Amino acid sequence: MTTLPLTSPAADVDAIRRLIARHKTWDWLFGLLGVFALMFAMLVFAMLFGQMLKNGLPHLSWDFFTSFPSRRAASAGILSAWVGTVLVMLVTALVAVPLGVGAGIYLEEYAPKNLLTDIIEINVTNLAGVPSIIYGLLALGLFVYQFGLGQSIAAAGLTLALLILPVVIVATREAIRTIPQNIREGAYACGATKWQVVSHHVIPYSLPGIMTGVIIGLARAIGETAPIITIGALTFIAFLPPSPFGNPDQLISFDWLTAPFTVMPIQMFNWISRPEEAFQANAAAAGLVLVVMTLSMNAVAIWIRYHFRKKIKW
Amino acid sequence: MSSIPLKPAPQPLIVAAAAGRSLAIPSMNLRRRLTERAIEAVLLLAALVSVFTTLAIVAILVWESIAFFRTVPLLDFLTDTQWTPLFDDAHFGIIALLSGTLTTTIVALLVAIPLGTVLAIYLSEFAPFRVREVAKPFLEMLGGVPTIVYGYFALLFVTPLLQQIYPDLPGFNMLSAGLVMGIMIVPYVSSLSEDAMRAVPMNMREASYAMGATRLQTALFVVTPAALSGIASSYILGISRAVGETMVVAIAAGMQPNFSFNPVEPAATITAYIVQVALGDLPHGSLGYQTIFAAGLTLLLITLLFNIIGHILRKRFREAY
Incomplete structure (x- = not known):
């Protein structure tokens, strides 16, 4: 801090003016710094996207989506990878959504204030901070060997479901918390039971928030590579899992659950780690598909949130 | 689970209405309560999955690590400066x-x-x-x-x-x-x-x-x-x-x-x-x-x-x- 000379009033005023001017300059400079930081982040993103676009776009064609991986870079595609990703995500969503939403409803609407509830809450927070590769080790020990699921779609789907469970739980809880208490009281006053209140009011009103959380969770799961590598998923898969409708004896067969598989990020990792330059273009193309998939899911989630935030007025 | 005893109603009209429903109410109450309890139990189980996940993570990591530390002394693990577990001359310095x-x-x-x-x-x-x-x-x-x-x-x-x-x-x-x-x-x-x-x-x-x-x-x-x-x-x-x-x-x-x-x-x-x-x-x-x-x-x-x-x-x- 500068000490002001207290000789004459005129000099005093001048000194104060200079002080203010200096502070305003700093203020302005920091505003500029903030804009630069934001522009830097945008620039990095533009370079990341641009680099992949430059290398990957020439390789993107219909054939890229309908071909199996191959030893020749030019004819290699992502058919088995995207089919694997869709099937794994199906398992993940089917497991994570009921469990996550159920847990969220329990914690917000049912849970008494006791030790068990505290333990569950601390657990959820803690699980959100566990590195994804640890889930891979859990899956390797538990699903692959203890449950004997092997390196299958079921094992991968369950792993990713556990991974995104905290995301779904937290989103559900936050969505439920925004519902005003008088909605519940109104329903109780009409003689509704707890479950009727929850199923007729709480769940429908929190649905946009829950959907946002589920989509963000799934977008994260789609890009997860480490846990799937850890369970030892094969990277060269030139066939599709058995179709659920192919078998004449059963209406729907579940053989695909135990089939070996590959997913988009694994296929991309495989291509990145090849020494041949040509495969890098494949990796870029696969990365482009992956980024477009995750970003559009995130965009949908953000859109749902903004749209319903404006629409709902309690 | 006790059923609510119906109080004698002062007016005959209401008594008639209540008598008509008195057979239904206790059993419906019971069924409702059981359903409510069952739903709560299912939701609690869903919430407990996260606890089981943590327990399973700890159990699996500790279990396999115990087997590991039976072969490799903890002191070597913490003080060795080389990590070559898959070589013939294996070192396990984390x-x-x-x-x-x-x-x-x-x-x-x-x-x-x-x-x-x-x-x-x-x-x-x-x-x-x-x-x-x-x-x-x-x-x-x-x-x-x-x-x-x-x-x-x-x-x-x-x-x-x-x-x-x-x-x-x-x-x-x-x-x-x-x-x-x-x-x-x-x-x-x-x-x-x-x-x-x-x-x-x-x-x-x-x-x-x-x-x-x-x-x-x-x-x-x-x-x-x-x-x-x-x-x-x-x-x-x-x-x-x-x-x-x-x-x-x-x-x-x-x-x-x-x-x-x-x-x-x-x-x-x-x-x-x-x-x-x-x-x-x-x-x-x-x-x-x-x-x-x-x-x-x-x-x-x-x-x-x-x-x-x-x-x-x-x-x-x-x-x-």
């Missing part, structure tokens, strides 16, 4: 992996903390509403990009870029992995810090402005100190993300264990080692298989430590106002 983890984490934090903090202060105190409405979803998207894509970016864009400035840089190095990881963590740091700053009551800012302070002075001397524990907990989260990050380092930093803190060298982190072993074909139950669980347990303990610190900080930050 320090060689920890050094890689630490170095990449520090490089990442040197990017993420300044950039994330500046962004948080800017978005919370300076940015016009419209800028914020665009910047926040954008940062969220930056956080949503798959880590493997960041790995690709580090190996095939950032490393060649750095090699133009510093030609001796090897193709695999901790520097580019750390830098990219830092960019990746920025959204976490900035969004959590910003939340903490926004939680500071408006009247504190107004008091500061009334004293003639500029936005910067208010941000630095009023808002930041008030939000300090929240900001610190966002840093802690950033650290635990960086420590646990896998694909960026596995792709861009190489997978060769190297006891070095020099960022321009290649090195393996704990996570990269687990990936490397998983890519190979180690038989279930072998010592090599057990090493990844011992490494995983170390990783879990480190992140747990940071999570606990973060939790304590957040709790203090919540109680502040």
Whole structure:
């Protein structure tokens, strides 16, 4: 801090003016710094996207989506990878959504204030901070060997479901918390039971928030590579899992659950780690598909949130 | 489960109505209550899955690590500076992996903390509403990009870029992995810090402005100190993300264990080692298989430590106002 000379009033005023001017300059400079930081982040993103676009776009064609991986870079595609990703995500969503939403409803609407509830809450927070590769080790020990699921779609789907469970739980809880208490009281006053209140009011009103959380969770799961590598998923898969409708004896067969598989990020990792330059273009193309998939899911989630935030007025 | 006894009604009309329903009410009540209880039990089970997950993680890691430490003394694990579990001359010094983890984490934090903090202060105190409405979803998207894509970016864009400035840089190095990881963590740091700053009551800012302070002075001397524990907990989260990050380092930093803190060298982190072993074909139950669980347990303990610190900080930050 500068000490002001207290000789004459005129000099005093001048000194104060200079002080203010200096502070305003700093203020302005920091505003500029903030804009630069934001522009830097945008620039990095533009370079990341641009680099992949430059290398990957020439390789993107219909054939890229309908071909199996191959030893020749030019004819290699992502058919088995995207089919694997869709099937794994199906398992993940089917497991994570009921469990996550159920847990969220329990914690917000049912849970008494006791030790068990505290333990569950601390657990959820803690699980959100566990590195994804640890889930891979859990899956390797538990699903692959203890449950004997092997390196299958079921094992991968369950792993990713556990991974995104905290995301779904937290989103559900936050969505439920925004519902005003008088909605519940109104329903109780009409003689509704707890479950009727929850199923007729709480769940429908929190649905946009829950959907946002589920989509963000799934977008994260789609890009997860480490846990799937850890369970030892094969990277060269030139066939599709058995179709659920192919078998004449059963209406729907579940053989695909135990089939070996590959997913988009694994296929991309495989291509990145090849020494041949040509495969890098494949990796870029696969990365482009992956980024477009995750970003559009995130965009949908953000859109749902903004749209319903404006629409709902309690 | 006791059924509610029906009180004698004073009026005959109501008695008739009640008599008509009196047969139905107790059994319906019972069925309803049973359903309600069953639903609550199912929901509780769903909530308990998270507890089981934690227990299973700890059980599996500890179980396999115990088997590992029966062969390898704990002292060797902590003091040896070489990590060559799959060689004939096997060494099991976790320090060689920890050094890689630490170095990449520090490089990442040197990017993420300044950039994330500046962004948080800017978005919370300076940015016009419209800028914020665009910047926040954008940062969220930056956080949503798959880590493997960041790995690709580090190996095939950032490393060649750095090699133009510093030609001796090897193709695999901790520097580019750390830098990219830092960019990746920025959204976490900035969004959590910003939340903490926004939680500071408006009247504190107004008091500061009334004293003639500029936005910067208010941000630095009023808002930041008030939000300090929240900001610190966002840093802690950033650290635990960086420590646990896998694909960026596995792709861009190489997978060769190297006891070095020099960022321009290649090195393996704990996570990269687990990936490397998983890519190979180690038989279930072998010592090599057990090493990844011992490494995983170390990783879990480190992140747990940071999570606990973060939790304590957040709790203090919540109680502040």
